[in-house]
Amino acid sequence: MPELGALIRQLQSQFVRSAEPHRVFDALLPELLRLGESEYGFIAEVWRQPDGTPYLKIFTLSNIAWDAASREQVERQRVDGMEFHNLKTLFGAALVTGETVIANDAPNDPRRGGGLPQGHQALNTFLGVPLHYGSELVGMIGLANRRPGYDHALLDALDPLFQSMAGIIASVQLDRQRRAAESALRASEERWRHSFEMAGAGIAQTGADGRLLEVNARFCEIVGRSRDELLAGSFRELTHPDDLADDEDLLRRLVAGQVLRENREKRYLRPDGTTLWVQLTVTAVFDALGRFQHTVTVALDIDQRRRAEAALQEREALFTKLADRVPGVLLQFNVDAQGVARVPYASRGLRELFELDPDGAVRDDARLMIERVAKGQRKRVWETLERAGQRLEPWAIEFEVDLPSRGRRAVEAQGSPERLPDGSTTWHGYIRDITDRKQADAALMNAQAAARANEAKTEFLSRMSHELRTPLNAVLGFTQLLLGDPSAPLQDGQRARLGHIERAGQHLLAMIGDVLDLSRIETGSLPLQPQPVGLSALVSESFALVLPTAHASGVTLIRRGPGDLHVTADPMRLRQVLVNLLSNAVKYNRSGGQVVVETEGIDEHTVRIAVTDTGMGMTPAQQLHLFEPFNRLGAERSSIEGTGLGLAITLRLVELMDGRISVHSQPGSGSTFHVELRRAPAPPGTPAATGQTVPDPSMPAASDSAPHSVLYAEDNRLNIELVQQLLLLRSGCELRVAYTGREAIESARRTPPDLLLIDMHLGDMTGLEVLDALRDDAALAQVPRIALSADAQPQVVRAARERGFDEYLTKPVDVAELLRCLDRHLSIRRAAR
Missing domain, CATH: 3.40.50.2300 (Response regulator)
Structure with a gap:
């Protein structure tokens, strides 16, 4: 077909000159019908639905003698293009497969899904030619009713025309895309200008050699140069060295037509040496003959955004750093609509608290976390989580986890749920280890219970003391009155019996005092007033208190040691210690025995008081239990009175005064008790006594005072x-x-x-x-x-x-x-x- 080349040239020339592609194809369709010996046909562009399904938009269509209304509709839609969506047709088969369809028995062709519209001319033979530009299906030609039928020889003859038409349609599409992009770019520029005032878009035209052909005021403002400066140079002087190679490569591809438009971010260098980030949309502009003219660059100042992104990255890094160092775990726990749980985010604390990798499988399967929950508590944890998610209420719970390495730990979890558009629920929460706190709480509860028990015991002992002291007041008081009343002399037998009553009462009183002292020591409520105490005076006072009992038992009291030793102690409690030791030494001695009190300075820091008796002594086994409360080591079966509390109180008093007590004893050889206390400097002047006087056991004489x-x-x-x-x-x-x-x-x-x-x-x-x-x-x-x-x-x-x-x-x-x-x-x- 010699005339085919001329037709192609005419087609291309008309396309270049015409702004409306359907006008070009209107002129082409009759020639194509003539060359293809066909009655009617169409030329169409391939469009696609959002889901990718192809359909046809007609450039031109033969007058196929439809009724007037149909013809009017076709004419009305010529500019925008009439659309064909029915793919169960012969042209639909070509459209779906992308392959040429030849149907020389069209009425019976199985690819034909239905009949023709009313008034449509008969369809006997059909040729559907998909037009490809590269690998892209861009258009389609349909021819009908060639009498001999259609064959590949005809296809081969018309193929150059088909290829030219494909190129034109592709150019139409590209131009449409370009215009849409330019329109979008203009709209984007307007939005940016409206939103950010002076931060609008800058526009520049660049030639193939990189020289700037035209710039707008905003572009000048962005790069910090005047229009004259910019038009005298190229984009290279503006570009950061690290971005220059990419820019050169982009320009080469734009000039070569390998790419029509590209979006990218780059850095401009300003005259003051600062760097400015911009977002560029670079579009290649070609003339009607397809020759490169220039590029249009739309530049948006995104420096603040990039700085914000850098700051955001810095904050994210800081958050990650903080989250990884906070005791416990910060996490997101997601449950989708099907009930599948995931952990999209967890801080590094998950490794310690659950012994799981926060970046591992737990991201997609939260069951790994749930399996760490103690078996008997999993149901409760999950039910409370679900309930909080349904109500969108904060979630807080305490439970225990069993870890492979660390064993059972107590944890506390808190979270706030958020319902996401996809129907899933995400908890933003925190889990921390409260094992130490729970143990401390338990210890505190035990301590409080012990304190309440001690308070109850103290209250009981106080009441017991009060209730016992009240009747004892009458017993001992009236006994002392009878013994000391000179107006009513007593016979010896009466005095002896009253003496028994008084001693029994005093013994009971001593027992009450010992029980109260021990209780106060155990509860830490016994007040002490440490001060320098002279041992000489204190030993004298203690001897005076014990002397009557020693005389009655035939025991001699002996003292040895220097008279200027002082210790740091509570004087009243130290005298109590010494009297307890002396009383025991007398009680458990033999008639005619001795009790020796010896004081000595061991060194410049310590003074020792030794109380030695010549009594029965103790076995090693007895010494092990010597300081146990109420343990009298078998003496309770003897006639010797005692409570079994004296030595227990003595031990605790010595320890409270920062001292220590020890015993050395052998059966049959007596015992020696050593009390060691901190040495104190002697006060100036005469060594002070304890401030206590030994009571005179006799009744005071009557006073001559006035009424x-x-x-x-x-x-x-x-x-x-x-x-x-x-x-x-x-x-x-x-x-x-x-x-x-x-x-x-x-x-x-x-x-x-x-x-x-x-x-x-x-x-x-x-x-x-x-x-x-x-x-x-x-x-x-x-x-x-x-x-x-x-x-x-x-x-x-x-x-x-x-x-x-x-x-x-x-x-x-x-x-x-x-x-x-x-x-x-x-x-x-x-x-x-």
Whole structure:
């Protein structure tokens, strides 16, 4: 076909000149029908649905004698193109397969899915030619009713035309894409300009040699140069050296037509040496003959975005660093609509807390985490998680995990759920190890329980002491009155029997004191006042207290050592220690035996007190249990009295005073107890005694004082009668009794007494409350106030003195001590009159 070349040239020339492709194909279709000896046909472009399904948009279509309405519709759609979507046709077979379809028996061809529209000309033979540009299906030609039928010879003859048509259609598509891209680019530029004001798009035209042909004001602003400067140079002077090679390669490919447009990010160098990141859309522009003209570069200033991205990356790195160093695990836990659980993110703490790799399989299978939960707790954990997810409520729970290496650990989990568009739920949460806290809580609970038990025990012992001391007050008080009343002499037998009663009462009182001391030591509530104590005076006082018992037992007390040694100790408690040791040394000695107390300075830091007896001694087995409370090592079966608490208290007191005690003993050879304490410097002047005087066991003589009034607030009638009997030993003492605190206050205000004697536990109020009520009464300001109570707790005694009591005497009352106290304070009142 010689005329085919001319037709192709005409076609290309018309395409270049025409802005409307269907006009070109309108002129081509008749020639194509003539060359193909066909009655009618069409030329169409291939378009695709969003899902990739192809359909035809007609460039031109033969007049196939449809009815007027159909023809009008075809004409109306010529510009935009009439669309054919039915693929169950002969042209549909070519469109789907991309292969040429020759149907020389069209009515019976199995590829034909249906009949023709009403009024359509008969279809006897059909040729469907898909037009490919490269590997892309871009268009299709349909010819119909060639009388001999269609064959490959015709296809081969028309193939150059078909190829030219494919190129034209591809160019149409490319041009459409270019125009759409340019339109989108313009819209994008407008959006950027509108959104960021001066941060709009810069536009530049670049020639094939890289020289800048045209720039706009925004481009000048972006690169920091004037328009004249830019047009005198090329893009190379603006480009960062690290980006130049990529830019050169892109320009080469654009000029060669290998690529029509490309988006990329690069760096511009500004005159001040700074670098600016931009996003470029570079489009190649060709003339109608396909010759390269220039590129259009649209530059957007994305420097802030890139800096923000760099800052974001830095923050992400910081977050990762923090998350990896926070004790516990930060994580996201996702459950999809099918119930499949994953861990999209977990910090490195997962390795320690669950012994799992946060970047491993747990990302896609959270069962690996769930399997770490203790078996009996998995259901509870999962149910609470599901419930929180359904309600979108915060989730918090404590549970235990079993780890391969670290065993069972307690953990606490917290999370906030978020419902995602895909129906899944993600918990943003935190899990931490609370094993130490749980153990501490358990220890605290145990300590609190122990403290409550100690408080209960202390309260019980306090009540027991009070309840026992009250009747003992009458027993010992009346016994002492009978023994010391000169107006009613006793026979020897009576005095001996009363002596037994007094000793038994004193023994019971000592037992109460020992039990309370041990309890206070065990609960840490025994107050100590460490100070320099002279041992010479303290040993003398202790000897005086034990001497009566030693004489009665036929035991000699001996002291050895220098007289200037001092130790750091509580004087009262150290005397208690020494008296306990001396008492035991006397009790467990033999008649005619000895007790030796020897003091010596071991070195410049330590002083030793040795108490040696000549008694029965102890076996090694007995010594192992020597300091156990209530263990008398078999002596409970003898006639020797004791509680089994003395040495236990002694040991603890010595340790509380930062000392130590030891024993050396052999059966039949006696025992030696060593007490070692910190040495203290001797105070200036005469070595001080302990500040305690040894009570005189005899009854004080009657005073010649003038009559005095004593107001006694007491609700126990036996105690009242005891004090009444005691004051009979003091002529001129008038006793007034108040049975309640209110009565005491009213009586004192009505007739101020010379001395107030107040019990600490009255029926309606405490002794402290009585004292507070009388504190501001000027008439009672100089009246001595003496507390007399069965409550011997140190904190109670201390509180009473701090609140204004001049003396605090404990029950059972020592008759001689009470008389001396009364004499002392009443004599002061007498001198003040």
